[in-house]
Amino acid sequence: MDLVLRAARIADDTDLVDIAIAGGVIVAIGHRLPERGADEIDCAGRVVIPGLVEAHLHLDKALLDSEKSNPDGTLAGAISVTAELKRGFTVPAIRDRARRVLDMAITNGTTAIRAHPDVDPIVGLRGVTALLDLREEYRDRLDLQIVAFPQEGILRSPGTLDLLRESLYAGADVLGGCAYNESTVDDSRRHVDLIFDLAAEFDVPLDIHADFADDACDPRYAMADYIAELTELTGRHGRVTLGHMTSLAGRSPADRARTLERLASAGISVVPLPATDMHLGGRSDAVNVRRGIAPVRELWEAGVTTAYSSNNVRNAFTPFGNADMLDIGLFLAQTGHLSGPEDLTRVLAMATTEAARTIGIADRYGVKVGACADLVVLSSYRLGDALLDRPDRNYVFKGGRVTARTTRTQELIGPGAKG
Known part of the structure; x- marks a missing residue:
């Protein structure tokens, strides 16, 4: 595999899944896929949507x-x-x-x-x-x-x-x-x-x-x-x-x-x-x-x-x-x-x-086997919150290749602040 996205949220009413990509195409979607990728990204429960x-x-x-x-x-x-x-x-x-x-x-x-x-x-x-x-x-x-x-x-x-x-x-x-x-x-x-x-x-x-x-x-x-x-x-x-x-x-x-x-x-x-x-x-x-x-x-x-x-x-x-x-x-x-x-x-x-x-x-198109791997990893953890959160586009993929990435650190400062 060229790339595997691990622990991705693609629907709010199902378990997290892995998404395996080869040759620019999604070739497998499932829970804890055994396939290993040349590159792997841990989505850690974040939402993945089609481009x-x-x-x-x-x-x-x-x-x-x-x-x-x-x-x-x-x-x-x-x-x-x-x-x-x-x-x-x-x-x-x-x-x-x-x-x-x-x-x-x-x-x-x-x-x-x-x-x-x-x-x-x-x-x-x-x-x-x-x-x-x-x-x-x-x-x-x-x-x-x-x-x-x-x-x-x-x-x-x-x-x-x-x-x-x-x-x-x-x-x-x-x-x-x-x-x-x-x-x-x-x-x-x-x-x-x-x-x-x-x-x-x-x-x-x-x-x-x-x-x-x-x-x-x-x-x-x-x-x-x-x-x-x-x-x-x-x-x-x-x-x-x-x-x-x-x-x-x-x-x-x-x-x-x-x-x-x-x-x-x-x-x-x-x-x-x-x-x-x-x-x-x-x-x-x-x-x-x-x-x-x-x-x-x-x-x-x-x-x-x-x-x-x-x-x-x-x-x-x-x-x-x-x-x-x-x-x-x-x-x-x-x-x-x-x-x-x-x-x-x-x-x-x-x-x-x-x-x-x-x-x-x-x-x-889509998050489905056989579709082009045009995908976005959002910083949201629920699909239903993807608009409300104004989320970062952590990764943007075109044909399984990263075309953009956004990383941002937020920190609360002051008495009682956590994180």
């Missing part, structure tokens, strides 16, 4: 807040500020900012990221080019999927469709969409039609920014039903993801339930982005300010695969963040009326097994 998965992250636009912030805090303001800054983007500058965030993410236990670089006549393919470089540079430390994302729309930004096609030829893994940024509901539907056709042409998954508003009064922000219908018609079950989906919370319970049932039936995943969604949402509310986060518990109950992600790190859309999925998960729990060990364990799953299913890597 965290950022299912929706804008690396090309990260860390821009120091250059220019969003003056009014709205979605429209964020799009406007970013469009201005994009004109000055260079491939080396995008790479440098993205590297800083990738390093944060790895240190915080992330082993897979689905990134959404903008593709439009303003920035061209510079974001895609930079991330293609980084995908190769970081291949031994994390898996990086690239989504060609038309932030500025397609119909209202002529030339974008050709650039999306070029991105896919260049090596982008996924096709994005942003239907609400078209001028009319008919154009929004046409946007969806176009990306479904292009995704079929290249046989790639779709990951669409959808229904990102406080309510669904504007039908451009109520595309989920149409997307579900088209998913069923085109046989793309399990290959479509929707990000944000904040306007769901503004629909009537019965109407919302029907939409959630359609999403579940079509195998569509939903990725709430709580740090961004709550920051930008409710800006016009003088009282009873809306939270602007998709109804996570209802998504669970409807059987919709549901992940969450950071979305942005320190820019006009989200002026916060450290690419720390556990931090975002705790925030989601606090703002989404989720509490107790069962809820918190399920929120953690949204950043691990559910996110892996969302980005299409579930077959080789």
Whole structure:
């Protein structure tokens, strides 16, 4: 064996286990395994989870807040500020900012990221080019999927469709969409039609920014039903993801339930982005300010695969963040009326097994025999406390190799202090 993790906590209702790794793959899990490893780590009862998965992250636009912030805090303001800054983007500058965030993410236990670089006549393919470089540079430390994302729309930004096609030829893994940024509901539907056709042409998954508003009064922000219908018609079950989906919370319970049932039936995943969604949402509310986060518990109950992600790190859309999925998960729990060990364990799953299913890597992912040894040893001793503890990521493994380590000593000083 290359590595054996001893006395690991992988579930709160089972005994501690050993995890044996060879050739970058988990080959055995059991109580007091007899196999010896070239290296062994005593987890001493600490929690071991599969590597965290950022299912929706804008690396090309990260860390821009120091250059220019969003003056009014709205979605429209964020799009406007970013469009201005994009004109000055260079491939080396995008790479440098993205590297800083990738390093944060790895240190915080992330082993897979689905990134959404903008593709439009303003920035061209510079974001895609930079991330293609980084995908190769970081291949031994994390898996990086690239989504060609038309932030500025397609119909209202002529030339974008050709650039999306070029991105896919260049090596982008996924096709994005942003239907609400078209001028009319008919154009929004046409946007969806176009990306479904292009995704079929290249046989790639779709990951669409959808229904990102406080309510669904504007039908451009109520595309989920149409997307579900088209998913069923085109046989793309399990290959479509929707990000944000904040306007769901503004629909009537019965109407919302029907939409959630359609999403579940079509195998569509939903990725709430709580740090961004709550920051930008409710800006016009003088009282009873809306939270602007998709109804996570209802998504669970409807059987919709549901992940969450950071979305942005320190820019006009989200002026916060450290690419720390556990931090975002705790925030989601606090703002989404989720509490107790069962809820918190399920929120953690949204950043691990559910996110892996969302980005299409579930077959080789997890703490299970045959999975890639992408693992994190936390300083927590119970899975249900992994969000509450804000734990250190003591070890981060990619393919059984250590990619990050955090060690910290805390000591109480004073009369009566112990330890």
